[in-house]
Amino acid sequence: MKTIKFIAACAMLTSAFAAFGHENMPHRATTAPVAKEQKDWGIAGDAKAVRRTITIRMTDNMRFTPNHVEVREGDTVRLRAENKGRVLHEIVIGTKIDLDAHAEMMAKHPGMEHDEPHMAHVTEGKTGDIVWHFNRAGSFDFACLIPGHYQAGMTGTITVSPP
Template sequence: MPVQLSKSLAFALAFSTIAGAGVALAAGSHSGGHGHGPAIGEPGDGAAADRTIEVVMSDNYFEPEHLTIAAGETVRFVVKNDGEFLHEFNLGTAAMHATHQKEMATMMEHGMITPTGIDHEKMQMDHGGHGMEHDDANSVLVEPGATKELVWRFTADTHLEFACNIPGHYEAGMMGEIDVTKPAGSGS
């Protein structure tokens, strides 16, 4: 139990340091700006899902921490937030997550997200001529106690991450690895 308390404390400190830093970032369109394509895959059809993976988020970790998925596989992720804070489940490369973290910090600065939730009214507002909705097909925001689904088709064998990009969360260790492998029997 003391280890969990220490991790929670480290998580809270990382979050408050980044959230309270007043980072000034240019507002940009949050929706659709993550470069989906063959490198990370595409939105999937839930009716065609090859399997379902349950992912539990808490305030400093994901369970499971590592996934192996075959290229061409469509996966339905059922993502539950067992923590006290707002969390995100986002599929992408490390570079995509770094870019997305800046967008999430802007959303926090505008009050669209808070440490514990989403201000749906502010999500709909114009923020300096830029739309800032969190509606990317490769990502879901999950409030404490809630469960959401994300369906994704992994199109190429590559190395990806799943991560929470709420300010301070990735830095506190809220990320996991996804190895997308060649399908069995592909021979090459």
């Protein structure tokens, strides 16, 4: 009898956790304070410091438009991701190595919850913003890490040139 109760409890827990895929993840409110952590590609920016908004469209053909962005070191930019598709997409900024590792983790754990200032999850027909301060020159990447999207080529680059 204990075995049957244990199996039933496990089944209920599995069903409950299955409901928490990317579509149902809690997302950071735009007014909530953001934890600022220096990354190789910059740091979370302050909305008041934004001087430029760059709109990046995401579609179900697994592409970003534009797929290359140029900014200057020191710029605080709003990357506005518009989901023009019919499925969930996301935009995550990082280095190729970081994005590769994160994509591998997402493939193993597709329901994984995360909410970082360098990420925006965008449901069908909606927009999501990343406010980012590019305080390091270099070439960086962005991608959709929803399982299968990254592998299909849903990637882009950011060139941060010296001031």
